[in-house]
Amino acid sequence: MQHLLTRLYGRRTALTGIILLAAAQPMAMVFFMAYGESLFLALCAGALLAAHRKAWLAAGTLAFLAGLTRPAAVCVAAAVAVAAALHLYRERRFSWRPLAAVVLACMSTPGYLWWVGHRLHRPDAYFLIQEAGWGTHWDNGRAYLGFLRETLAKGDGWVPVSTALLTLALLCATAIACRRTTWPPLLVYGCAIVVLALGQSNYYHSKLRLLIPALIFLVPLARAISRTSNRTAAITLTAAALFGCWYGAYMLTTWHYAI
Template identity: 60%
Template structure:
């Protein structure tokens, strides 16, 4: 099972690094600097220095907004390898991505078949336009690994393992709420089949619901106010729940005549992901996976924050991969290669362009 995913990881890593290296100007920031840009620097800072106390710097975006598990992994890699903090952040993301692709491939093979799983894994790691994020010192790769592990454990009805992995996902990103939702749906389906609610399933679900509240509560204690994490998010990044009003406003404004390249790309790509995600809501798709994907979509689009970051947030939904992967799985090898190779090259170029030229898309 791990063979195709390992090959995909090696191939897409090589391709991403080659394309990105080719697009970096000789007098510009190094490859390491690019792969630890933006949020990557925040995670490395947390790993190196820990979290600040109180609300200091909240207006500029306090590091208390970032969940702790990925910085802890960076700290472990640094202690075990002796690598620099920045390189340790990149290595932590790479290790997480390799694990994520392997586990996701196993999960999709169980749900569909080996060919569909291989194609979906390839699309995620290479073809979708934000694939480069998984190779950077960002928490998306670790979150993806834990999410895929939790869903796989739930499908195998290993409830305590699923609960533990869900809790860890909740300590990685606030989107851990969507993983807990998926676990709740899996438990409900199991209870309906068994006509009772097994104790291990209940215990696993209870454990899985602890991650996000645990960190938000800790930030409340750290800042001296219960809503400290939410205040920091709003002050630093303008993130607040608005039922999608800001996204729709930006989307309509962009489609009505924006000449800003990244805004247009974001509008078109997010709409494409929404259409593909809607197509995944068909008979035969595993309900917990649908619940997880829907949760990511709602969390990503229902909050007010930077429009250009919406695409990066949406790629964790995964369900948008299913329609194209299933369609390509039914095609012959020539059609598959004709479609997948240009898409992968475009995905690698687009991420490198945003990181080296646009600067504000990741």
């Protein structure tokens, strides 16, 4: 991720973004746990970096591997497809490598879903498991909007209120990133992750964890902090890191199912 942000925004912004991701975002504690977000994020960032460098076969391979960790890899496959389309449009000539990267990136998620269905002898087995275990299914965000209405109206409990406010802040940061000059593949990838995470019905207290790989919501804040003086940046990042570490520790010790 650092190399990707360095190429897109410079070294100072990249360093700030890494600190925000690893220590300051509310679910920073996830990076020390046996969840798939860390591996998924690393593979997606690697695929985006390879696409930005025009290393198409590497981009397709990393996106393929990301699809073996979770079906949300359709987001990075879409990003690789956008990067390939932009490259072909600018070059004005045919090249098989970008197309091969897109095909490779788009194969993994359907293949993974087929494998799960084959193992359990049902084509929709993966979705049945998600529904039975976590109540996860696509509902166009109705469950999330219902959670927001109920939580903001009643204000009952620190965990739901903080989750609601933090997800709203993340949405605002994503909107700001969309208004500024953002590399289109990163924009497609990040927005798609946000839509997938909030458009499904599942435990509301898992939303912040599922949103970690989006990355794009960190860009506006990282760019803003990187423009300040060294002293201001250090104080801001230290305060943010203390909050992120405290919030994750609180969730683990007080609300055991939040992460």
